[in-house]
Amino acid sequence: MRNFKKSKAITEMARTENLPLQVVQLDVNDDSSVKDAIDKIVKEKERIDVLVNNAGYGLFGSLEDISLEEMKAQFETNFFGVIHVTQQVLPLMREQKSGTIVNVSSVGGV
Numbered sequence: 001m002r003n004f005k006k007s008k009a010i011t012e013m014a015r016t017e018n019l020p021l022q023v024v025q026l027d028v029n030d031d032s033s034v035k036d037a038i039d040k041i042v043k044e045k046e047r048i049d050v051l052v053n054n055a056g057y058g059l060f061g062s063l064e065d066i067s068l069e070e071m072k073a074q075f076e077t078n079f080f081g082v083i084h085v086t087q088q089v090l091p092l093m094r095e096q097k098s099g100t101i102v103n104v105s106s107v108g109g110v
Contacts, residue, residue, distance in 0.1 A: 002027045002055070028055045028081030038088040047096055051089045053082040054104040 001007050007023040014021035026037035041048055056078040059066050082103060093099030 001025060026085075028084055029076050031084060034084045034088050038085075038092075042092060048089055048092055048099060049096075050100050050102070051085065051093075052102045052104060053085060055081045055085075056104075056106070058106070 001010075001023050002025070004023065004025045011021070011023055013019075024037045024040060025033065027033040038048070057074065059070055059074050086101060089099070089101070093101075
């Protein structure tokens with residue numbers, strides 16, 4: 001989760017539902033954050049079986065109203081974020097000879 005301060009609702013739900021969920025801080029736009037999160041998971045669990053690439057957001061407005069910087073930031077999260085995390089997890093999954101990667105998109109991506 002990028003903003004760890006917002007994890008209270010999901011951790012409460014996991015506790016109430018008795019779900020084995022642990023929130024880990026991870027910002028897909030920060031290579032060291034991605035590496036640190038993956039390293040932490042591997043250190044604790046010794047493997048990663050599933051990666052769900054779900055980070056992303058939409059920009060709304062006419063083209064002339066959205067700055068190039070905003071568009072680049074969105075592309076960094078929605079496209080390169082998937083690549084950052086996947087590149088960190090793939091070597092481990094290859095070594096394990098197992099794993100599943102799920103890339104979540106939106107109707108806006110059609």
